[in-house]
Every structure is written in C-alpha cells, then in structure tokens.
Amino acid sequence: MQPHQGRAVPGVRAVPNPAGLGHRKDDPGRHVRPVPLPPVQQNLNYYPQIFWVDGCADAGASCPPVPPVAPLPPPVPDRSRKPRSPRERRSVGTLVMFLLILVAFTGVGLSIFKIFHLEKEVDELRESAIAEHIPPASQKLTGQKEQPPRKEVRKAAHLTGNPAQQDLPLEWEPISGHAYTSGIQYHNRGLLISEPGLYFVYSKVLFRGSACDSQLQLLSHVVYKRNPASPGSLVLMEDRATHFCTGKRVWARNSYLGALFKLRKMDSLHVNVSKISLVSFEESKTFFGLFKL
Structure with missing residues (x-):
C-alpha cells in the first residue's frame, strides 16, 4: 500500500x-x-x-x-560489569586467607615479644632485689620464703696469746675468747694461706719485766713467712728496741707491726720474739692476725 x-x-x-x-x-x-x-x-x-x-x-x-505489531524485545542486560570467573574467585579467596594468616602470625609474634620483655623485667627485678636484700615481687606473689643471699666467706684470722709456751715460734690460741679463723687455717703455730691475694698482716706483743736485767740488751719482734716452694724463711716485719729499761724498776714496752702483703698459696706466717719469758700473753695485749682485701 x-x-x-x-x-x-x-x-x-x-x-x-x-x-x-x-x-x-x-x-x-x-x-x-x-x-x-x-x-x-x-x-x-x-x-x-x-x-x-x-x-x-x-x-x-x-x-x-496490516502485519501484527511485534512485541518489544527483552531488556538488554548490563554487560559493563562482567561476572567473576571461578579463577578470580579462587584468587580473592587465597588473598583473604593469606591476610588472615598474616594477622595471626603478627599476633603470635607480638605475644612472644611481650612475654620475653616481661621475663627480662622479672630477671632485672630479681637481681635488684637480691642486691638490696629485698624479696622479689615473684616470691611475694607466690608466697615463697625469702632466701638469704649467699655471703662470700671472707678470709681472716685473729689469734691471741697462749701462756703455755715452750719454744719459738710463738704458739697461739685460735678458738677461745676473741680468737677465730675464717677461710684461714692455723697450722704448725702459724697461719696457712689457701688463696693468693693481698692481705693485711698485723701483730702486737707486750714486753714487761719486774727489774731491768743488765744482761738483756735487745728486744726483738719479728713476723716472717715460709713456703714449701722456697727454702728458708723471709722476714716480713721486724721491730728492735734497746735501752728499754733503767734501774731496778718495773718496766713495759709495746711492739706493734702491721702492713699489706701479696701472699701466695701455701705461705705460712709466724711470729718470733727475742725472749719468751718477757712476753705478756693476755689476749688483749699480745695477738696476731690477718685479713684478705
């Protein structure tokens, strides 16, 4: 038409x-x-x-x-956003799993670091508490008893006079009264060194008599040492006195020796006097000792 x-x-x-x-x-x-x-x-x-x-x-x-009117076609789907393929979905799942594992490992690492830091603080607190003689906080929390700190035994000895004298060198009292030994052995009338080092050695002797003897012209007080590795003896300290009395009156004289020495292991120290009968063996007037620095 x-x-x-x-x-x-x-x-x-x-x-x-x-x-x-x-x-x-x-x-x-x-x-x-x-x-x-x-x-x-x-x-x-x-x-x-x-x-x-x-x-x-x-x-x-x-x-x-007249030809019939054709129906409207269905709406065209929006193809600007394509559906994800299974490969893309697996990639996204793998990425999410990796992130979760990374977060978990990060948390574990932080926990380990925190525990290590706390252990270090506890060790420092324990050391400071031992140094200050204060019970550490861990013992307070657990109710443990405080253990006394270990004290190092100090090498020292103090010997007093012994009236039962027969011959030289002088014999001493190592136990009774003010006498004691700590880390030092009293052996063969002398002090035996078991640990080398610096030692302060001292000795005091009181001489006294009822009258002045004209035949006695010299008073001597000597501290010496011996060692099996060396022959003979070595004088460490010595005091000599002359004209210590006049007339027929009672007299007395003090002799004191003291100095610092470097001693070896197995050194033994002894005391000699010029005449035993003139020595007063009271423990406060005649003594012999040493201590390690």
Missing part, C-alpha cells in the same frame, strides 16, 4: 477527522479535504507540512492485511 502524500495549502489548516467523518481505516478510498481558514498573518519563513495518510489510494484495490 502506498501512502498518500498531500501538500499544505497556504491559508488552509488540516482539521482532525471526527468520529464517523472523513477517512477511516476500513474506508481507504476516502481522502482528507482541506478546510479553508480565515486569513492569518503568516510567517514568511513557513515550512510546508507533510501528511501521511494511512490507506489505499485505489478504492477498488484490495489492501494487504
């Missing part, structure tokens, strides 16, 4: 076809008639209007049936 094309006439307006008038779909032989309009000022730039008429130009010709 060919559409019928008409031209617009100036001054004429197309009037819509009311019901029952003019052209109808079932009457293809009829045409639209122009209706005259009153004169109107027309725009010079007027464009002709084109009307398409649905119908057959020839009334006697048979018009083909």
